[in-house]
């Protein structure tokens with residue numbers, strides 16, 4: 001199975017040269033669990049050598065920026081804590097609009113939540129007594145007891161901030177429940193939504209990232225439409241979706257959002273990017289051609305690499321949206337046929 005894109009062309013033009021700052025999501029983009037996504041280390045190194053700013057933007061609230069940077073360095077990816085933005089930091093920024101610093105705040109989640117609260121001047125607590133707010137983030141140790149204590153506090157009037165709402169995230173063993181699933185458990189108990197949510201797609205997350213690693217031509221790279229791509233769109237930043245994490249080609253087809261670039265993985269940043277272009281009523285990309293067959297309500301893409309077929313099909317989809325409506329795709333009336341993968 002060969003999913004690789006073409007190599008850099010003779011002129012040496014590669015995708016990342018169009019940008020001066022790259023904002024990477026982490027889980028499913030640079031690593032899955034403890035393992036590097038193939039080629040991620042070399043790619044980030046090469047991007048940095050080409051003079052591009054690099055930031056790491058994670059909705060995973062369980063770890064501190066120091067721990068995230070240390071994990072990246074361990075994998076071989078150059079990273080400083082100042083390049084890392086976590087949803088815990090942004091959740092605590094939002095908390096400050098509701099609760100004065102110095103108050104006691106109940107922590108659900110890992111040490112990342114705790115440290116962000118302490119850095120801002122709150123008193124983080126693992127005991128719910130005398131707490132006026134709850135900050136809920138992911139942590140592998142989160143228990144039913146934590147969720148129950150949080151629910152009791154919220155029912156008693158406490159402010160409730162969630163670090164992020166990702167329903168799942170990829171691990172080395174498969175797809176696991178994310179913080180959004182645990183927030184949903186509390187929501188079922190308390191009958192209302194959180195008072196604020198920190199991570200992508202919230203604009204505050206991208207604002208903090210742009211302040212940490214400024215760029216005039218930034219690009220956001222992520223593996224999820226509902227957080228990464230939606231976050232980039234909310235902040236007016238171009239986006240690149242990679243298929244190395246939770247999103248599959250069929251999800252691209254059914255998405256109601258459009259990523260500016262589609263790649264198998266971050267390695268696409270240091271390769272030539274072939275755009276799809278219109279050709280009669282079809283779209284072509286490299287050696288691929290995507291055609292709509294009305295008789296069986298199917299877009300069929302053939303030739304080229306899998307990614308060229310997907311880019312051609314995605315461009316054809318978005319060119320058809322005005323005529324047939326987005327629901328024709330999101331609800332599956334028009335299907336995608338990419339041929340053999």
Ligand SMILES: [Mg+2]
Pocket residue numbers: 025026027028029222223224245
């Ligand atoms: Mg991700």
